Amino acid sequence: MTVIGNQKLKILYLMKMFTELTDEDHSIRISDMIEELDKYGISAERKSIYADIETLKIFGMDISMRKSKNTEYYLASRDFELAELKLLVDAIQCSKFVTHKKSFELIKKIEQLTSKKQAQTLQRQVYVANRAKSVNENIYYNVDKLHQAIAENRKVSFRYFDYSISKEKVYRKDGERYYISPYSLSWDDENYYVIAYYEKHDSFVHYRVDRMSDITVLDEIRNPLKEETRFNIAEYAKQTFNMFNGIDEIVRLEFDNDLVNQVLDRFGADILIEKMSESTFSIRTTVKVSSTFYSWLAQYGKKVRIIYPEQVKQDFVKFLNEILNQYSNRKES
Structure with a gap:
């Protein structure tokens, strides 16, 4: 049934169709537009839709036409290209300071900047494993x-x-x-x-x-x-500030309890903490093993220990010995 008051909204619903339903790979026919408008209680003739499309073009929408068996229309360009939106989504997922909840909310808003079909490709970009996220929602x-x-x-x-x-x-x-x-x-x-x-x-x-x-x-x-x-x-x-770089390795580390803040800072709030004794705890995680990682460990002295793998433990000892040898082998001038 046609709702008289809704007729004034016709061009706005057409804009909504082009924004949500079309892109370079997905177009819509005039008959589809008429059918979609009918869902909103709006009647339309082909002639009036042609006129509305021209009005939207004058307004600034980049609406293009392609011909096959039927003439079809689509929104050819937007403020953001799909590749740019994917970049924004990945940046949000990479951002440790943005919580999981806020990441989801921001990505849902970004999806509204493209068609529903292209938004599905953004959703496939969302899952990024093992990235530590903040727990502070504020x-x-x-x-x-x-x-x-x-x-x-x-x-x-x-x-x-x-x-x-x-x-x-x-x-x-x-x-x-x-x-x-x-x-x-x-x-x-x-x-x-x-x-x-x-x-x-x-x-x-x-x-x-x-x-x-x-x-x-x-x-x-x-x-x-x-x-x-x-x-x-x-x-x-x-x-x-400083950042790690190096080769990924699964390690188990034991810390004194008073280093829990530093551990949560470095590895994220989701890291599993296991009690080792009344004064120590351990974690198992993947780190980038490098001199930067060893330097990070060394700053805590006797308050941290590598449990495994053995090779990482030996490399750390070698790293420390090389530093000690630099002093013990040097003659005073």
Whole structure:
């Protein structure tokens, strides 16, 4: 049945059809458009649809026509190409700071930027195995608030936490609030950091954004940099952050309990933690074995041990001995 009021929506439903149902590989006939409009209670004649298609072209939609047995129409181009959307989807999946829930929500929105048929190819891009993701659902909004504070030249306050061995939040300073002057956000090694100016010591400090909670943008103007102070975020990040590279290897590692935060940081909140003793725990995971990995282990000294494989253990011992030999074999000048 035709609904009179719906007739005014005809051209909008045609736009919806071209956006959702057509692309370079999928087109639609005039008869299909008439049938689809009827589902919305809208009657249409071929002549009026031809006129509406011309109007949509004038509006800016790149509608093309192809002829076979029938004349068919499709949306030839969009703001984003399919390859670009796949790139965005993969970037979201790779982003450790974006939770699984938020990743799903963002990808569903990206799918709306192409046809339903092409969206299915994006869905096949979604599953990426063994990528650690943040467990802090608020990080998406944390980043937004920090961007706002930086743009408006404001200070922020927040609470900062670590994780216990049972993966529960433990707030630093007994939950007291931190007050900082944010100057930049840095995304390094799949984590977001806010870099803040510490006026008392004329230096910069950084905080993990996913470890921040209850962020408030204050009315107070942030501390200005001293005249002689230069802020180079690229140089700061280069000196402060690090990334692994090397050959993948399955290893089992034993840590003292007080290293649980560092383990969750490096390997993600989904890592299985097994109790070894009252003071230690172990994990089994795939790492990129390299001098960078060994350096990461070495910084924790006696608080970490390689259980297996034996070859990785021997290589680590060799790595340490080479460092020791560099000093024991060197004669004092």
